[in-house]
């Protein structure tokens with residue numbers, strides 16, 4: 001029935017007679033092509049681009065019976081072994097997939113490759129040249145002997161997702177597979193709608209797929225610290241105990257999202273919390289801070305494993321953007337007063353946190369929330385750290401205040417708790433001079449690839465739908 005409720009799904013109910021499935025061989029995997037009715041395709045149609053098919057890569061294993069009690073693949077509910085990484089071709093997902101594979105987990109990547117499409121549509125590119133997902137996986141196999149299975153398709157397509165879950169039989173699903181840029185979601189109506197459909201329906205499909213086909217599977221979902229906004233009180237990890245009119249209760253921490261993207265994450269969190277209660281789903285919501293850095297032990301092993309590094313005004317995150325700006329001699333673009341304070345973490349800690357969440361699963365029916373960051377900085381503090389590190393490398397780094405394209409407090413109280421992952425064993429990589437040196441050197445190494453027209457913010461929260469001109473320095 002779930003297929004019939006999803007707005008983006010195919011109504012084909014039988015797994016036989018699928019005229020759109022055309023299998024062909026590719027190494028040991030069986031690949032199939034399928035026309036998708038996903039928002040991904042709708043985005044093409046809205047933009048009058050030629051229609052494209054999404055590619056579905058099917059593993060060959062058979063499904064489990066829904067009635068049979070589901071055990072983890074290792075036979076021990078506390079030792080999850082098989083993990084699906086949704087969004088495994090993206091920045092956090094690629095690093096995580098390799099890390100988990102290296103740590104002995106069996107890993108499958110699910111990705112629609114829509115992120116690569118966004119780059120093409122907006123004329124953006126990663127600072128680092130990145131290989132195709134197929135080449136990445138083949139290179140990993142040739143270096144380590146470890147296989148990563150690949151399912152290319154859109155999780156908004158419930159039929160694709162349910163076949164994937166039934167065929168791979170994961171113990172954990174790590175869900176990175178969303179449109180994750182706040183500016184992208186604020187470009188215009190179609191991007192706002194795409195972001196919320198893609199993210200909310202995708203996550204809803206994951207919840208239904210787990211309920212219907214893999215009920216003991218642990219969902220590890222990437223949320224964002226941006227869900228909380230910037231309240232004038234301490235931010236707790238997911239829940240706050242409130243006494244009101246003499247009565248006390250522990251309630252979900254209030255959410256104050258500040259873009260259509262952040263709102264999609266809030267909607268996701270509510271849907272996940274509800275299904276934990278209603279269906280007994282086990283879930284961990286990782287409210288992640290801003291991720292910086294590019295290299296992990298695994299991605300450093302070969303140039304074909306190198307991760308993406310976004311520096312543009314739409315997908316670039318603060319510290320990564322500043323490093324590239326410093327490397328090419330562009331003033332650091334501080335939005336407004338620069339007092340905006342957020343939680344940050346090294347990508348090496350992202351992969352560590354996800355591994356810790358998987359290794360210590362939530363109980364059935366439990367909705368856990370971890371705040372996933374290691375330090376907090378204001379934008380001005382980051383600019384000053386980069387200026388000092390750049391000077392040591394002989395770079396002349398200046399900062400400018402640019403009109404803030406966002407609607408946000410530019411000076412505010414910020415104190416967010418982040419102890420639960422540390423209690424599970426997280427050993428943080430704190431931002432240090434040596435990391436800043438290596439990040440800056442990294443940016444200098446690839447500076448010829450920088451398109452300086454992409455550096456300034458080009459999307460305004462106040463003028464949604466009015467495409468501002470890309471500003472050059």
Ligand SMILES: NC(=O)c1ccc[n+]([C@@H]2O[C@H](COP(=O)([O-])OP(=O)(O)OC[C@H]3O[C@@H](n4cnc5c(N)ncnc54)[C@H](O)[C@@H]3O)[C@@H](O)[C@H]2O)c1
Pocket residue numbers: 086087088089090091092093110111112113114115116153154155156175176177178179180198202222223224225288289290291292317
């Ligand atoms: N990068 C950060 O600083 C940061 C901070 C906080 C939270 N997060 C969250 O972490 C997750 C990963 O972020 P990222 O920076 O790696 O993003 P990314 O854009 O690099 O990767 C996301 C991946 O998901 C895929 N994807 C998107 N929609 C999909 C769909 N419907 N079906 C299948 N695949 C789909 C994309 O093709 C892409 O490869 C996101 O949920 C994001 O909101 C990221």
